[in-house]
Amino acid sequence: MISKKSSRRGFIKKAFGSALATAALPTVLLGNDKRNVVELEAPHHPEKNYAANDQVNVAVIGMGIMGFNNAETTVQIPGVKLVAACDLYSGRLEHAKEVYGKELFTTKNYKEILDRKDIDAVIIATSDHWHDRISIDAMNKGKHVYCEKPMVHHLDEGEAVIATQKKTGKVFQVGSQRVSSIVTLKAKEIFESGIIGDLVLVETWNDRQGPNGAWQYSIPTDANAGTVDWDSFLGDAPKIAYDPVRFFRWRNYQDYGTGMAGDLFVHLFSALHAITSSKGPNRIYASGGLRYYKDGRDVPDIMTSIHDYPATDKHSAFNLQMRVNFVDGNHGGERLRLVGSEGIITVGWSSVRVDRSPTPKAPGYGGWDSFNTFSEAQQKEYEKWYKAKFPAAKPKMIDPGMEFKEPENYNTNVDHHLAFYNGIREGKPIVEDALFSMRAAGPALASNKSYFEKKIINWDPETAKLIS
Numbered sequence: 001m002i003s004k005k006s007s008r009r010g011f012i013k014k015a016f017g018s019a020l021a022t023a024a025l026p027t028v029l030l031g032n033d034k035r036n037v038v039e040l041e042a043p044h045h046p047e048k049n050y051a052a053n054d055q056v057n058v059a060v061i062g063m064g065i066m067g068f069n070n071a072e073t074t075v076q077i078p079g080v081k082l083v084a085a086c087d088l089y090s091g092r093l094e095h096a097k098e099v100y101g102k103e104l105f106t107t108k109n110y111k112e113i114l115d116r117k118d119i120d121a122v123i124i125a126t127s128d129h130w131h132d133r134i135s136i137d138a139m140n141k142g143k144h145v146y147c148e149k150p151m152v153h154h155l156d157e158g159e160a161v162i163a164t165q166k167k168t169g170k171v172f173q174v175g176s177q178r179v180s181s182i183v184t185l186k187a188k189e190i191f192e193s194g195i196i197g198d199l200v201l202v203e204t205w206n207d208r209q210g211p212n213g214a215w216q217y218s219i220p221t222d223a224n225a226g227t228v229d230w231d232s233f234l235g236d237a238p239k240i241a242y243d244p245v246r247f248f249r250w251r252n253y254q255d256y257g258t259g260m261a262g263d264l265f266v267h268l269f270s271a272l273h274a275i276t277s278s279k280g281p282n283r284i285y286a287s288g289g290l291r292y293y294k295d296g297r298d299v300p301d302i303m304t305s306i307h308d309y310p311a312t313d314k315h316s317a318f319n320l321q322m323r324v325n326f327v328d329g330n331h332g333g334e335r336l337r338l339v340g341s342e343g344i345i346t347v348g349w350s351s352v353r354v355d356r357s358p359t360p361k362a363p364g365y366g367g368w369d370s371f372n373t374f375s376e377a378q379q380k381e382y383e384k385w386y387k388a389k390f391p392a393a394k395p396k397m398i399d400p401g402m403e404f405k406e407p408e409n410y411n412t413n414v415d416h417h418l419a420f421y422n423g424i425r426e427g428k429p430i431v432e433d434a435l436f437s438m439r440a441a442g443p444a445l446a447s448n449k450s451y452f453e454k455k456i457i458n459w460d461p462e463t464a465k466l467i468s
Contacts, residue, residue: 129256132160173416176271196345270436277312
């Protein structure tokens with residue numbers, strides 16, 4: 001087994017070359033203004049000419065914000081053709097034809113999509129409360145599935161999705177694109193090098209400021225009971241009269257969405273688990289409130305949570321602090337910080353950096369310390385004892401700050417969709433499969449459960465199930 005020290009040395013040498021690696025280990029102390037910035041290499045995707053029988057025909061079910069976003073991304077993948085779209089609002093189907101051509105097949109009934117023999121895969125970008133049902137129906141109909149996060153609406157729905165993927169053998173991937181990002185992959189390499197020592201704490205947040213970020217999406221003026229299939233939208237949700245606000249701003253309501261946790265916590269869990277190879281926490285507690293957007297929603301606009309992660313063969317035991325704030329008076333922002341005994345890894349959407357500051361082995365004395373309260377005789381005696389107990393060490397270097405940035409025009413979404421189609425065509429393993437996705441969605445949804453029930457939730461990260 002390679003030691004952490006050797007692994008750290010190997011990482012530094014690989015990242016910056018042998019000269020820096022040699023200098024970085026034993027002798028010099030660098031100031032905080034020293035930072036080495038490296039542009040990450042974008043993956044090379046060789047152009048391929050796909051025969052007609054190798055083409056993947058895909059349909060999008062749910063042409064809202066993420067539906068159109070996924071459609072735009074997926075048509076960039078060679079050998080993929082968008083052939084159909086489904087939505088419950090007529091205006092979106094009309095716009096789909098405007099963007100992708102009049103020959104595009106459109107429908108308000110997703111089962112018409114699944115019944116078509118010429119469709120190989122579906123992208124599910126509906127409201128959360130339809131994710132499990134359509135995913136299961138699609139795989140049972142022989143379709144590969146790319147499902148938006150969170151994988152499920154309720155904690156008890158994950159087992160059936162996992163079982164269906166296993167039974168059918170269909171490719172299934174959830175849409176937390178950071179899992180496929182070169183930034184996340186670099187952060188994983190850095191973490192596994194051991195350069196930050198023992199992981200003890202993770203801090204992560206995803207804050208926003210502004211109505212759109214708080215899901216107050218635009219509602220078209222022609223939205224009515226004739227242009228919106230309200231009954232189909234409700235599905236297994238409580239039956240109520242048509243409400244355009246609930247239809248177009250469904251994330252604000254527990255009947256159809258999963259709130260801040262399902263929308264944003266799950267992104268943070270997915271990235272963290274991809275970096276650390278963690279299966280998840282075993283204790284979860286969340287708090288928060290509805291502080292500003294009192295517009296009829298029944299989910300909070302500020303949410304914080306703490307999670308206990310047990311030790312595994314991949315990482316030490318650590319604590320996670322997570323936050324989403326839609327009322328951030330500082331313009332919003334997001335970060336994922338892995339705090340170790342010897343340094344910190346800071347992950348953003350487009351860059352990752354590592355800063356080293358090893359925790360000293362000797363406690364030191366003087367300064368803000370009880371040493372200065374001792375008598376003069378005891379101070380001399382203590383100094384004598386200390387020097388014998390902790391002999392002066394040779395000066396050690398604090399490694400220079402290292403930052404890795406994705407190249408200009410790099411698109412994480414493309415890499416994530418490419419992973420899905422490589423799974424279909426070449427049988428390449430899917431990282432964000434049903435089990436991985438439930439291990440991310442589960443703690444997020446358990447955070448909601450903790451918030452609304454005001455109690456600690458116990459979770460089994462191995463089986464991705466609640467512990468009663």
